[in-house]
Amino acid sequence: MKLDNLWNGTHWNDxxxxxxxxxxxxxxxxxxxxxxxxxxxxxxxxxAVPGSQPFVGSVINFRGKVIxxxxxxxxxxxxxxxATIDSRIIVIELDLQDEPTLxxxxxxxxxxxxxxxxxxxxxxxxxxxxxxxxYINCLVKRGGEFIILPNLQAIFxxxxxxxxxx
Amino acid sequence: MSSTDPIAVFRIEAAECLxxxxxxxxxxxxxxxxxxxxxxxxxxxxxxxGSGSMFGFDALAAFTHHCETxxxxxxxxxxxxxxxxxxxxxxxxxxMRALVDDPNGDHDATSQRLLxxxxxxxxxxxxxxxxxxxxxxxxxxxxxxxxxxxxFSLPLNAxxxxxxxxxxxxxxxxxxxxRVVANTSTIPSLSALVPTELYLSWDVTVTTEQPRxxxxxxxxxxxxxxxxxxxxxDGNAVVxxxxxxxxxxAPAAPVAPAAxxxxxxxxxAPAQVAPVADQRQAxxxxxVRVPAERLDELMDRVGELVIAQSRLSQLASASADIGLRxxxxxxERLSGELRDTMMVLRMVPVASLFSRFRRLVHDLARETGKVxxxxxxxxxxxxxxxVIERLADPLVHLVRNSIDHGLEPPEERFAAGKAEAGTITxxxxxxxxxxxxxxxxxxxxxxxxxxxxxxxxxxxxQPGQQLSDAELLQLIFAPGFxxxxxxxxxxxxxxxxxxxxxxxxxxxxxxxxxxLPGQGxxxxxxxxxxxxxxxxxxxxxxxxxxxxxxxxxxxxxxLSLEEDLRSRGRSFISLRDSLVPFLRLRDVFRTGxxxxxxxxxxxxxxxxxxxxxxxDQIIGDHxxxxxxxxxxxxxxxxxxxATILGDGSVALILDVVHLVTVGQQQEAHLRAAG
Numbered sequence: 001m002k003l004d005n006l007w008n009g010t011h012w013n014d015x016x017x018x019x020x021x022x023x024x025x026x027x028x029x030x031x032x033x034x035x036x037x038x039x040x041x042x043x044x045x046x047x048a049v050p051g052s053q054p055f056v057g058s059v060i061n062f063r064g065k066v067i068x069x070x071x072x073x074x075x076x077x078x079x080x081x082x083a084t085i086d087s088r089i090i091v092i093e094l095d096l097q098d099e100p101t102l103x104x105x106x107x108x109x110x111x112x113x114x115x116x117x118x119x120x121x122x123x124x125x126x127x128x129x130x131x132x133x134x135y136i137n138c139l140v141k142r143g144g145e146f147i148i149l150p151n152l153q154a155i156f157x158x159x160x161x162x163x164x165x166x
Numbered sequence: 167m168s169s170t171d172p173i174a175v176f177r178i179e180a181a182e183c184l185x186x187x188x189x190x191x192x193x194x195x196x197x198x199x200x201x202x203x204x205x206x207x208x209x210x211x212x213x214x215x216g217s218g219s220m221f222g223f224d225a226l227a228a229f230t231h232h233c234e235t236x237x238x239x240x241x242x243x244x245x246x247x248x249x250x251x252x253x254x255x256x257x258x259x260x261x262m263r264a265l266v267d268d269p270n271g272d273h274d275a276t277s278q279r280l281l282x283x284x285x286x287x288x289x290x291x292x293x294x295x296x297x298x299x300x301x302x303x304x305x306x307x308x309x310x311x312x313x314x315x316x317x318f319s320l321p322l323n324a325x326x327x328x329x330x331x332x333x334x335x336x337x338x339x340x341x342x343x344x345r346v347v348a349n350t351s352t353i354p355s356l357s358a359l360v361p362t363e364l365y366l367s368w369d370v371t372v373t374t375e376q377p378r379x380x381x382x383x384x385x386x387x388x389x390x391x392x393x394x395x396x397x398x399x400d401g402n403a404v405v406x407x408x409x410x411x412x413x414x415x416a417p418a419a420p421v422a423p424a425a426x427x428x429x430x431x432x433x434x435a436p437a438q439v440a441p442v443a444d445q446r447q448a449x450x451x452x453x454v455r456v457p458a459e460r461l462d463e464l465m466d467r468v469g470e471l472v473i474a475q476s477r478l479s480q481l482a483s484a485s486a487d488i489g490l491r492x493x494x495x496x497x498e499r500l501s502g503e504l505r506d507t508m509m510v511l512r513m514v515p516v517a518s519l520f521s522r523f524r525r526l527v528h529d530l531a532r533e534t535g536k537v538x539x540x541x542x543x544x545x546x547x548x549x550x551x552x553v554i555e556r557l558a559d560p561l562v563h564l565v566r567n568s569i570d571h572g573l574e575p576p577e578e579r580f581a582a583g584k585a586e587a588g589t590i591t592x593x594x595x596x597x598x599x600x601x602x603x604x605x606x607x608x609x610x611x612x613x614x615x616x617x618x619x620x621x622x623x624x625x626x627x628q629p630g631q632q633l634s635d636a637e638l639l640q641l642i643f644a645p646g647f648x649x650x651x652x653x654x655x656x657x658x659x660x661x662x663x664x665x666x667x668x669x670x671x672x673x674x675x676x677x678x679x680x681x682l683p684g685q686g687x688x689x690x691x692x693x694x695x696x697x698x699x700x701x702x703x704x705x706x707x708x709x710x711x712x713x714x715x716x717x718x719x720x721x722x723x724x725l726s727l728e729e730d731l732r733s734r735g736r737s738f739i740s741l742r743d744s745l746v747p748f749l750r751l752r753d754v755f756r757t758g759x760x761x762x763x764x765x766x767x768x769x770x771x772x773x774x775x776x777x778x779x780x781x782d783q784i785i786g787d788h789x790x791x792x793x794x795x796x797x798x799x800x801x802x803x804x805x806x807x808a809t810i811l812g813d814g815s816v817a818l819i820l821d822v823v824h825l826v827t828v829g830q831q832q833e834a835h836l837r838a839a840g
Contacts, residue, residue, distance in 0.1 A: 050755035
């Protein structure tokens with residue numbers, strides 16, 4: 001029996017499959033549910049927001065809307081990195097306090113839309129991992145490597161709660 | 167997106183209708199004999215009853231019917247309009263509101279009580295049916311039957327507007343014996359005929375027991391646009407054909423309405439209809455109801471257009487192409503006009519806000535036993551609709567405050583040599599990019615000693631601490647602050663001045679208080695004219711660009727390098743003999759850059775308090791479409807929003823109120839230290 005309740009953020013379909021968009025961050029492969037992706041953008045000019053948390057330290061102009069730009073690297077405690085020619089911004093829609101909110105995510109490279117199988121997924125190991133387990137929905141094995149499905153709700157609401165209590 | 171729920175639509179309409187009735191009643195308290203007002207209230211009640219029963223609000227319709235009946239008697243001159251009646255109908259009107267909000271609730275007891283009150287006010291009789299006998303004058307003409315000749319025509323577009331002439335004819339027919347002749351002479355030839363237009367006019371002869379006003383009532387809702395000619399004639403003269411003679415011989419009054427309504431009173435010369443109709447020619451401007459979200463969407467689009475346009479201007483100004491430049495100028499003009507029109511779309515006159523206070527003042531005067539006169543000024547001043555909505559509660563609080571704390575009881579006023587009636591003045595005016603709404607009373611003014619005592623006892627200030635008058639008055643905005651000696655019905659309900667202040671600041675506004683002991687107080691709310699688009703001053707700090715709302719900018723100065731060095735120890739500049747604290751935004755934002763050689767100081771103010779902001783460069787004016795920041799940036803205090811610049815990049819808008827507070831605190835801190 002797998003720990004199903006840990007994966008409640010992931011919407012496997014009836015066949016136990018999930019369509020995702022995979023992308024790279026500091027050499028690791030991450031995946032987001034394809035349905036939440038709004039758009040993939042080339043790098044845009046960013047505006048730093050002094051006084052905000054580094055994880056969401058800037059804003060961008062997304063089609064006339066000012067949306068926060070987040071860096072998952074900083075949430076996972078990885079090093080920040082300079083943009084490269086492959087860098088892209090993935091715009092996703094998240095529910096924050098029951099309000100749909102657009103957020104941009106920095107990535108080093110956007111790979112592909114693909115289908116993952118629940119059968120090859122695993123709950124995050126409780127030891128031997130340098131990241132906070134509650135920030136990860138699950139790991140999916142594919143061709144000898146792991147794809148990380150981050151728990152965006154947990155990541156953003158943690159930041160948000162901290163922000164609200166500050 | 168749009169709300170199509172008919173019940174919701176009815177509720178909105180009913181609310182407007184009730185508001186009109188209330189306004190009419192309140193006006194009536196001052197001019198009890200104003201016939202136009204009585205008619206207006208009656209029409210309001212009639213509409214409410216009609217649409218209420220149409221939408222299944224039966225309790226409302228039944229209850230309103232009784233009020234309407236009572237008012238009808240006043241309208242027909244059978245009962246006098248008295249203050250008691252107006253008060254009773256005002257109460258009844260509150261009850262109607264409850265019936266609209268909760269049609270299925272248990273309202274019977276209240277309904278009965280109010281109806282009894284109403285009946286007492288209108289003539290003392292116990293039942294509607296008995297009112298007639300009680301009030302009918304003894305000298306009523308005995309021969310009740312009269313014959314009227316009615317000629318009327320409706321405008322061509324009457325049917326498009328939903329008027330059904332057959333309904334009018336039916337109503338006339340209900341009055342008594344009726345003979346209708348349609349005038350077909352104005353029907354055009356078939357080729358020119360528009361099927362939706364109304365070409366007919368009618369010539370109707372009615373023999374009825376009902377008074378002349380019953381005929382006018384038939385046309386009451388179409389009176390404004392129609393031509394109506396009513397004259398009394400000799401009944402036998404028109405009954406020409408034998409067939410009709412038979413009809414006219416039949417017993418009278420075929421349809422008897424409720425007994426209370428058949429009260430024949432002889433009055434009014436036939437020719438009087440025309441002037442009445444003329445008075446009503448002053449047409450209400452037509453309006454369209456649009457859901458607020460749609461306007462918001464439109465505002466967003468216009469906002470994006472303004473952004474795109476400023477990018478275009480930037481490109482055009484860098485180009486040598488004459489054609490491009492002229493198109494760009496044209497677009498600039500158009501988008502500017504569109505923006506202005508757009509802003510006006512959301513504006514409503516403050517009259518709609520002020521009118522709510524007449525009832526409040528009316529009720530409070532009764533409650534407190536004070537004599538209060540409410541004066542409103544500048545009611546045509548227009549303010550954004552959302553601002554009006556959000557200002558309603560703070561204003562209620564301020565008006566209550568003025569009446570409860572400010573105005574003295576009549577004896578006290580008399581002793582102080584003032585007029586017995588206290589005056590509350592609600593005024594609105596536009597000043598630059600702001601609307602100033604002020605609540606002024608001629609009461610006793612704010613008692614400084616009491617404010618100080620209260621502040622000391624609650625630990626807000628040290629005993630004996632030196633404070634300027636303005637600082638002292640600001641204390642009343644502290645949370646939980648109340649100087650009311652005892653908690654009355656009016657004060658102490660938990661809505662404090664701190665909430666008022668927060669609401670106003672959330673609208674990017676500010677509050678000024680002027681209060682003279684013995685002469686009264688004046689609380690002014692300064693609200694930016696519109697929330698979505700502001701004029702801003704674009705500045706550069708380090709590599710970042712920021713927008714300062716221009717309405718808050720007082721002046722810009724240069725801060726020379728040596729002055730900058732000299733001022734290292736203290737953060738003050740001397741501005742025409744007063745010291746203004748300043749903030750180095752470079753430090754506040756931790757840009758980590760070196761200061762420019764020619765730094766500038768932008769002096770901003772929130773009315774009474776000023777603070778200088780040191781920036782590296784002033785770029786210039788910028789029209790700013792305000793975009794809100796996401797919840798992820800809720801914790802960022804220095805900014806009130808963001809905007810998009812001509813090149814598509816984002817600039818943050820400085821939160822003036824916050825920065826002034828920070829500056830003033832820093833100054834207080836330095837003073838305390840030094």
